[in-house]
Amino acid sequence: KQEVTQIPAALSVPEGENLVLNCSFTDSAIYNLQWFRQDPGKGLTSLLLIQSSQREQTSGRLNASLDKSSGRSTLYIAASQPGDSATYLCAVNSGNTPLVFGKGTRLSVIA
Amino acid sequence: DGGITQSPKYLFRKEGQNVTLSCEQNLNHDAMYWYRQDPGQGLRLIYYSQIVNDFQKGDIAEGYSVSREKKESFPLTVTSAQKNPTAFYLCASSPNRGIFGNTIYFGEGSWLTVV
Numbered sequence: 001k002q003e004v005t006q007i008p009a010a011l012s013v014p015e016g017e018n019l020v021l022n023c024s025f026t027d028s029a030i031y032n033l034q035w036f037r038q039d040p041g042k043g044l045t046s047l048l049l050i051q052s053s054q055r056e057q058t059s060g061r062l063n064a065s066l067d068k069s070s071g072r073s074t075l076y077i078a079a080s081q082p083g084d085s086a087t088y089l090c091a092v093n094s095g096n097t098p099l100v101f102g103k104g105t106r107l108s109v110i111a
Numbered sequence: 112d113g114g115i116t117q118s119p120k121y122l123f124r125k126e127g128q129n130v131t132l133s134c135e136q137n138l139n140h141d142a143m144y145w146y147r148q149d150p151g152q153g154l155r156l157i158y159y160s161q162i163v164n165d166f167q168k169g170d171i172a173e174g175y176s177v178s179r180e181k182k183e184s185f186p187l188t189v190t191s192a193q194k195n196p197t198a199f200y201l202c203a204s205s206p207n208r209g210i211f212g213n214t215i216y217f218g219e220g221s222w223l224t225v226v
Contacts, residue, residue, distance in 0.1 A: 004153070034214070043115075043201055043217035044154075089153060098144055098169070099215060101153040 002027045004092055006102035013080055014035050014110050021075040023090030023106045029070050031095035035075050038059075038087045038104065050077070080109045115218035123226050124189070132187045132221045134202035137161065143185035144157065144203040145216070147171060155199060160185055174213050189223060197225050 091099040146154040156169030174193025
């Protein structure tokens, strides 16, 4: 059974710092991996989707990488801003079952 | 605007009561899902449906029931058999049935509290 782990559980950084969030998964036979953002008490917003054949995806200040063979993905946030404060969740997709989510990393960017 | 609408946003349930959470989408998506989120936790799958009149249990289906009579609607009933129902419930949908490889879209969630 697929399991997804995110480290660290919480992270606090000063504004302007570059940071990396980590996601690992136990079964490398995935179809794709997605990163989501969740603001407190809200639903999830998709940030980036990486297909299993891709190594990385970029959107603005966000860059997500995927190393399927080692079961790892990272989300890199450049020049962090207070508006980036949220919980970031990683989810993997095996194609024939719905998404399996990690517990998320709660990010605080301090002005 | 296209999207997923969940209602109510906040709901209080007395012990022994059944309650139903509504989820409606106008995205013309085939697949719909219900997830539960507890504080500081990730999302756990309750039920999902890939097509009208068909649905499958997720990892934590006990104490819950669903129906999919229309493509647009996927209501979730939290029954009295669910012993710890206080949580944040999220409904989602995605375009293709049979394969889950497309981006998934979420509603704004419903908070359920047992009083």
